[in-house]
Amino acid sequence: MRIEKAVKRYGTKTALNVEGIEFPRGQICAVMGVNGCGKTTLARVLAGTTRPDEGGMILDAGETVGYMPQRSYAFYGTLAHNVALGAKGRRFDERCQELVEALGLSHLERESAKKLSGGETARMALARVLAGTWTHLVLDEPTAALDIPSTLAAERLMRDYCTEKNAGIVVVTHSVSQARRLADHAIFMDGGRIVEEGPAAAILSHPQTPELSEFLAILGS
Ligand SMILES: Nc1ncnc2c1ncn2[C@@H]1O[C@H](COP(=O)(O)OP(=O)(O)OP(=O)(O)O)[C@@H](O)[C@H]1O
DSSP states (O other), X not given: OEEEEEEEEETTEEEEEEEEEEOOTTOEEEEEOSTTSSHHHHHHHHHXXXXXXXXXXXXXXXXXXXXXXXXXXXXXXXXXXXXXXXXGGGOOOHHHHHHHHHTTOGGGTTSBGGGOOXXXXXXXXXXXXXXXXXXXXXXXXXTTTOOHHHHHHHHHHHHHHHHHHTOEEEEEXXXXXXXXXXXXXXXXXXXXXXXXXXXXXXXXXXXXXXXXXXXXXXXXX
């Protein structure tokens, strides 16, 4: 999955203006930056839910993308039904069961999904996307509503998915510590553009641009 160029404008505002990004299989890439810098717009372009004004996302033959949007959605029916929607044949199979257990949702399997809390809905949505077989995942702040134990469980599942399926995973996150724990590669955005990117451990320890240096300094990282 890659972008040679993608530009998205809303009126006179350019929300996204990026070029030359690749998301190789077998790697987790963290997308970071302040509110409004274009992270979700990039995620939506990659997921195919926003049509750019110029350019776009390119998939090679056989590549497929699973998407977890920033606002997790509950479909009608039980939590188990919702997770099964992501699985092959829409069956609540062994894989769904494993995911539900790993995310601490087993006791809610038969609950109506519409009644779940924000954090429970987010965990259900993560289980739903991880139940599928995709070559790439685009996850927009998948752990923003999660407590620390659930966040760590979710990170383990993302890493396992990347390794077992040789998947390329794009994770939008506001957490520098999450990016350090989870990501192989990091992209830092500002004003719709990518201002710095590279191996996550390197750029988050030794930023090369004033924008990323300031971002890390403000966060006290
Ligand atoms: N549908 C829209 N109509 C108008 N402006 C939009 C729309 N979607 C996004 N924008 C604008 O584009 C810019 C980038 O938004 P985007 O949601 O991609 O930012 P973000 O980095 O994901 O922010 P956050 O961290 O708050 O989620 C913002 O200025 C936003 O107001």
